[in-house]
Amino acid sequence: MSRFIDSKVWCPLCNKNVQLLRVAHAAKLVDVHPRTIYRYIDEGLVYARRVAGKTYRVCGECLYRQRSDA
Numbered sequence: 001m002s003r004f005i006d007s008k009v010w011c012p013l014c015n016k017n018v019q020l021l022r023v024a025h026a027a028k029l030v031d032v033h034p035r036t037i038y039r040y041i042d043e044g045l046v047y048a049r050r051v052a053g054k055t056y057r058v059c060g061e062c063l064y065r066q067r068s069d070a
């Protein structure tokens with residue numbers, strides 16, 4: 001059961017449990033450059049978690065919100 005729980009994390013920006021996406025994958029989904037996503041992370045606009053030291057997983061719902069605000 002814990003395996004399923006692990007796949008979702010609490011996003012404080014969305015106020016709910018979300019699935020985190022790899023940056024490359026998320027970039028394709030919302031059709032932006034991965035660099036743009038790193039900028040969102042830097043600016044605290046999307047929730048991200050660092051995994052394995054230097055890669056990130058990002059909240060897709062936060063990203064979609066950025067897109068609709070743009």
Ligand SMILES: [Zn+2]
Binds near residue numbers: 063
């Ligand atoms: Zn979020």
